[in-house]
Amino acid sequence: xxxxxxxxxxxxxxxxxxxxxxxxxxxxxxxxxxxxxxxxxxxxxxxxxxxxxxxxxxxxxxxxxxxxxxxxxxxxxxxxxxxxxxxxxxxxxxxxxxxxxxxxxxxxxxxxxxxxxxxxxxxxxxxxxxxxxxxxxxxxxxxxxxxxxxxxxxxxxxxxxxxxxxxxxxxxxxxxxxxxxxxxxxxxxxxxxxxxxxxxxxxxxxxxxxxxxxxxxxxxxxxxxxxxxxxxxxxxxxxxxxxxxxxxxxxxxxxxxxxxxxxxxxxxxxxxxxxxxxxxxxxxxxxxxxxxxxxxxxxxxxxxxxxxxxxxxxxxxxxxxxxxxxxxxxxxxxxxxxxxxxxxxxxxxxxxxxxxxxx
Amino acid sequence: xxxxxxxxxxxxxxxxxxxxxxxxxxxxxxxxxxxxxxxxxxxxxxxxxxxxxxxxxxxxxxxxxxxxxxxxxxxxxxxxxxxxxxxxxxxxxxxxxxxxxxxxxxxxxxxxxxxxxxxxxxxxxxxxxxxxxxxxxxxxxxxxxxxxxxxxxxxxxxxxxxxxxxxxxxxxxxxxxxxxxxxxxxxxxxxxxxxxxxxxxxxxxxxxxxxxxxxxxxxxxxxxxxxxxxxxxxxxxxxxxxxxxxxxxxxxxxxxxxxxxxxxxxxxxxxxxxxxxxxxxxxxxxxxxxxxxxxxxxxxxxxxxxxxxxxxxxxxxxxxxxxxxxxxxxxxxxxxxxxxxxxxxxxxxxxxxxxxxxx
Numbered sequence: 001x002x003x004x005x006x007x008x009x010x011x012x013x014x015x016x017x018x019x020x021x022x023x024x025x026x027x028x029x030x031x032x033x034x035x036x037x038x039x040x041x042x043x044x045x046x047x048x049x050x051x052x053x054x055x056x057x058x059x060x061x062x063x064x065x066x067x068x069x070x071x072x073x074x075x076x077x078x079x080x081x082x083x084x085x086x087x088x089x090x091x092x093x094x095x096x097x098x099x100x101x102x103x104x105x106x107x108x109x110x111x112x113x114x115x116x117x118x119x120x121x122x123x124x125x126x127x128x129x130x131x132x133x134x135x136x137x138x139x140x141x142x143x144x145x146x147x148x149x150x151x152x153x154x155x156x157x158x159x160x161x162x163x164x165x166x167x168x169x170x171x172x173x174x175x176x177x178x179x180x181x182x183x184x185x186x187x188x189x190x191x192x193x194x195x196x197x198x199x200x201x202x203x204x205x206x207x208x209x210x211x212x213x214x215x216x217x218x219x220x221x222x223x224x225x226x227x228x229x230x231x232x233x234x235x236x237x238x239x240x241x242x243x244x245x246x247x248x249x250x251x252x253x254x255x256x257x258x259x260x261x262x263x264x265x266x267x268x269x270x271x272x273x274x275x276x277x278x279x280x281x282x283x284x285x286x287x288x289x290x291x292x293x294x295x296x297x298x299x300x301x302x303x304x305x306x307x308x309x310x311x312x313x314x315x316x317x318x319x320x321x322x323x324x325x326x327x328x329x330x331x332x333x334x335x336x337x338x339x340x341x342x343x344x345x346x347x348x349x350x351x352x353x354x355x356x357x358x359x
Numbered sequence: 360x361x362x363x364x365x366x367x368x369x370x371x372x373x374x375x376x377x378x379x380x381x382x383x384x385x386x387x388x389x390x391x392x393x394x395x396x397x398x399x400x401x402x403x404x405x406x407x408x409x410x411x412x413x414x415x416x417x418x419x420x421x422x423x424x425x426x427x428x429x430x431x432x433x434x435x436x437x438x439x440x441x442x443x444x445x446x447x448x449x450x451x452x453x454x455x456x457x458x459x460x461x462x463x464x465x466x467x468x469x470x471x472x473x474x475x476x477x478x479x480x481x482x483x484x485x486x487x488x489x490x491x492x493x494x495x496x497x498x499x500x501x502x503x504x505x506x507x508x509x510x511x512x513x514x515x516x517x518x519x520x521x522x523x524x525x526x527x528x529x530x531x532x533x534x535x536x537x538x539x540x541x542x543x544x545x546x547x548x549x550x551x552x553x554x555x556x557x558x559x560x561x562x563x564x565x566x567x568x569x570x571x572x573x574x575x576x577x578x579x580x581x582x583x584x585x586x587x588x589x590x591x592x593x594x595x596x597x598x599x600x601x602x603x604x605x606x607x608x609x610x611x612x613x614x615x616x617x618x619x620x621x622x623x624x625x626x627x628x629x630x631x632x633x634x635x636x637x638x639x640x641x642x643x644x645x646x647x648x649x650x651x652x653x654x655x656x657x658x659x660x661x662x663x664x665x666x667x668x669x670x671x672x673x674x675x676x677x678x679x680x681x682x683x684x685x686x687x688x689x690x691x692x693x694x695x696x697x698x699x700x701x702x703x704x705x706x707x708x709x710x711x712x713x714x715x716x717x718x
Contacts (some may be wrong), residue, residue, distance in 0.1 A: 057668075069631075081554070145618055155551055158559050167594025192514055192602035195440070200517050200599055228614030240559055241600055243551035245607050249581025252611040255587030259504055260619060263639035270639035276632025280622035 004327050006037055009098040009107035012041025014078030014115040015317065016310050019046045022113045023064055025317035026082050030067030035325045037067060038107055040094040042074035059103030073097045075249075078115035087121045095119060099126045109324040110305040111317070113354045116296060119307050120156055127301045130333060134164050136300035138239070138307070139172055140246055147230035150176055150185075151240035154296060159333040162206040162236045163345070165189065169216055170339040171299045172234035178330035179297075179323060182218045188232035188289040190241060191221040206236075214343045253288065292315030304332055336344075364395055364686050368457040368466035373398025373437030373474040374676065375669050378405045380421055381472045384676035389426030394684045396426065398465055399453040420530040432456045437474035437694040448478040454478060458485045461662045468683040470676070475655060477512040478666050481513055486660045489692060491705030493523050495659035497536055497598070497666070498531055500539075504646040506589035509535055509544075513605050514596040514653060519597040521565040522704070525546065528575055529698040530658045531593035537689035538656075538682060543576045547591035549600060565595075573702045583607075612647065650675030662693055703718035 010026055012019040019041040026037035030347050040045070046064070064070040073094035075138040083209035087096055095115065099122040101107040110127070112119035116138065131138060139152035150172045157164065168186045176185040176322045189207055191199035198221060221231050226232055227249055237245065260281075264274025286292070291312050298305030304327045340346045369385050373379040378400040384699040397407070403425070423429040432453035437443035443527030446455055454474065458481040459468040469486070472477035476496065488495060499510035509531045521621075535544040536554045548566055550558035553565050556579060571578045573707030578591050586608055591684035596604065645651070645677065647670055650671050663686045699705045 020632075037678070111595050144614060154371065158557075158562075160550060189601060192517060192599050203517075213532075220663055222470070224603045224608075225610040225613075227607050227610040229610070237603075240562070244549060244596075244600055245581045245603055248586050248604050248607045249583075249590070251584040251586035251612045253502060253615055254584075254607045256612055256615050256647075258587075259643050260640065263643050266639045268641075269635050273632040273635025273637075277623055277636060278632075280625045280629035283625075284618050284622050289617075332535075350658055355438050 002323050002348060005034065005105045006109070006328050007036045007038055008321050008324050009101040009110050010037050010039045010321065011095045011098040011112045011119070012039050012046060013076035013094045013113055013311065014111040014118065014310065015308070017112070017294065017313050017317075021314050022317055026068045026321065027065035028318040029321035031069065032066065035067070035321060036069070037321060038069045038071060038098075038101060039064065039073045040073040040098040040101070041071055041113075043072040043115075044074065046070060048143060071097065077118050078113070078224070080118060083117035083251070084125075087118065087125050093118075095122045096126065097334060099123055102305075103127045104206040108328045109303055110298070111320050111324050112305065112307045113317070116155065116307045117308070119305055120298060123298055123301045123305050127208050127305075130300055130302050130337060132337065132340055133300040134167055134347045135160065136298060137168050137171060138242075139297045139299050140295075141293040141297075142227070143288045143290060144228060145284070148293070149226075149230075150234045151233055151245060151301065152234070152236060153242050153244055155239045155243040156172070156298075157239040159240070160202070162202055162209050163220070165206040165211050165236050165238070166213055167215065167300070168236040169210055169218075169234065169348075171336050171344060172236060173216060174336040174339050175297060175299060175327070175332055176233050178332040178335050179327045183231055186217050186219040187231035187232070187234040187236065188219040188222040188226065190224070190226075190235050190237035190245070192223065192225060194221045194238070196221065197331055203222040209316075213345065214322055215339060216343070235285075250290075257285075291319060295318040297323075297327070298335070302333065304328060361630060364393065364464045365687050366395045367683050368456045368460040368469050369398045369680065370398050370457040370469075370471045371398050371405060371477070372472050373669065374667070375672065376672050376676075380673050381676055382427070382429065384673040385680065386424035387673055387677040388680035389424065391416060392426065394426070394680060396430070397428045397457075397460060398423065399430045399457040399460070400472075402431040403430055403433065406431060411665070413583065416456065423588055423611055430456065430527045432482060432596075435626070436477050437472070438586040439477060442474070442476035442595055442714035443478040443484075444469045446477065446484050448680070452477075454481045455485065458482055460641040461664075462486045464541050468662055468689045470679050470683050471664065471666045474669070475514065475666045478586070478664055478718050479657060482660050482664050486664075488503040489659055489696060491696065491699055492530075493526055493706050494519065494657040495657060496527050496530060498534060498658050499654075500652040500656075501586070501605070501608070502647045502649060502652050503589070504643070507652070508585075508589075508591055510604060510657065511595060512601050514598045514602040515657050516598040517568070518563060518599070518618060519561070521681065522570050524564055524595050524597070525568050525572055525697060525704055526551070527595040528570045528593065530695050531706055532575060533611070533698050534656060534658060534681045534691055535592050535696040537691040537694050538686045541592055544592035545576050545578040545583040545590070546577040546593040546595065547565055548583075549594050549596035549604070551582065553580045553582060555580065572704065573700070574698060575586075601645070608708075616644075650678060653679040656682075656686070658691075658695070661692065663687060
């Protein structure tokens with residue numbers, strides 16, 4: 001193992017594709033030799049040979065592929081109705097084992113196979129908040145062709161205070177600088193109008209706080225239209241609104257692309273057109289492919305976490321592993337802390353720590 | 360004037376298309392003889408002949424076209440930063456005159472040329488809330504091909520209480536029954552998950568209240584994905600989230616259709632495909648055309664109001680006039696009251712009336 005080789009802890013449970021495909025993603029990510037992956041999942045299922053694709057033979061815990069170590073952890077809490085309770089009551093679960101590996105320093109970052117709620121709850125319980133951070137947030141890199149932006153919070157905190165939104169702004173900016181390599185990312189606040197007096201009382205207070213924040217390039221309020229305008233690199237909002245934002249976007253894109261496909265089969269003429277257009281539209285489909293973005297980033301804990309979308313296949317999960325490693329190498333946690341400290345936005349030890357949010 | 364001929368008050372200021380085009384929309388809507396329109400706007404601008412389209416000659420207040428009466432009201436507050444204050448300080452403005460015509464019974468419903476904020480503020484101030492209604496709401500019929508749904512509130516109230524959301528549910532259901540002719544519309548609550556315990560405390564309380572509400576077909580929580588699934592006919596939410604929902608949808612659709620157009624000009628082969636596919640895609644464009652839906656409906660006042668999108672042309676504004684007339688004929692106001700009364704959801708006179716929301 002090279003001196004600077006990182007280890008990612010990967011929970012193989014929870015993804016729609018199943019544990020074997022998640023393990024395959026680990027093998028893909030580790031193939032380059034820059035990262036090792038410790039996979040926590042059901043060895044019996046992962047080791048089973050998958051006829052028709054490759055010639056893996058059943059094996060127990062241990063080496064699975066070059067750079068991939070398998071730890072038997074068959075218990076899954078990915079579907080638990082109350083993730084926080086499940087985390088406390090099920091220490092043997094794969095997500096708790098993966099998170100504890102990160103908390104104990106046996107791994108540098110976490111990638112979860114698919115359950116955001118369980119990853120967040122386990123992260124809060126075992127890895128804990130980064131020093132000075134009020135609340136962790138889920139951040140999603142939204143794949144708009146040519147101008148992706150980071151949206152946070154996408155669901156970790158359904159209710160937030162203005163000082164949380166200011167911290168989200170710094171967390172998002174640090175991420176875009178460290179992981180995406182963007183200088184002076186433009187941070188905007190989501191509201192129902194561009195004027196400073198739009199939005200709820202909390203949103204108005206957050207606007208004022210962001211406008212006066214040191215070290216931020218604050219672009220003011222943006223509306224939902226900002227999904228396509230490229231006017232901001234980071235958009236901050238509460239986890240309820242961010243979750244709705246993301247799902248409306250996905251639902252609209254799915255509905256429209258389905259309608260375009262239907263239009264392209266509605267007549268012989270349209271079918272001919274659709275065939276000719278298909279290669280160009282495939283480029284568009286690749287450009288907005290959520291798998292290319294790696295999933296949701298869990299920011300604000302002492303270690304970085306990445307939660308791929310539950311629907312991702314091996315390529316998307318491998319991408320999540322790569323982005324987690326890049327975030328560790330670029331020290332996104334340290335940069336976030338430095339930003340918050342420089343801006344005077346660290347939570348003071350005397351301030352009440354909010355109860356663990358319900359993810 | 361036929362005994363059952365309705366009169367719509369139309370504010371000609373505020374639309375991007377300009378007052379003359381708004382007046383032309385009135386003429387279009389009135390041409391069928393089923394509705395009269397009283398247009399409040401700048402006569403000097405509206406009466407000016409528009410060379411190249413028709414032979415209107417300049418004239419003063421009075422008849423403009425069959426069924427259209429012109430009232431000179433040149434003052435516009437459509438761009439006022441504080442609509443509520445502008446409404447109080449500018450009684451001569453076209454929107455206040457149009458709204459007062461409705462309040463005094465000289466017209467049966469309001470259609471505004473484009474400023475939602477001014478229409479809402481003037482409506483609250485002069486037409487007033489319907490008896491037993493906590494808060495008026497802006498409702499938008501979202502043009503999903505084959506399965507349109509009504510989304511409310513889209514921006515009248517950035518903060519709401521659970522009992523407001525219950526009233527929105529009845530207001531939306533009454534609208535879909537009366538104006539769209541849908542029986543037993545399925546009403547859903549927007550949240551960040553389908554489970555009853557998802558969302559803010561207020562959203563959870565609203566879920567419980569809706570689940571127990573008499574006379575409602577409650578479909579439970581829906582997520583932002585519901586934009587394309589057809590799982591609900593009415594979706595209720597607070598005005599902040601509804602506004603973000605609508606604008607994310609518009610922004611995503613615009614961005615994607617632009618990307619499809621760009622893909623269709625990216626190569627000679629794609630261009631040929633785009634030309635063949637164009638008629639089929641035009642059908643899709645018509646199906647999702649917001650102008651066909653008439654705009655936003657102002658529900659919960661003593662009279663119905665419709666606010667077309669500021670970008671609408673004469674056809675969209677004419678459609679808004681037709682829908683306002685249809686809503687009056689189908690007694691959407693009376694039906695809403697009956698629903699609220701039957702469900703025991705009327706605001707009691709003893710309950711505090713919230714201050715006028717800032718639109």
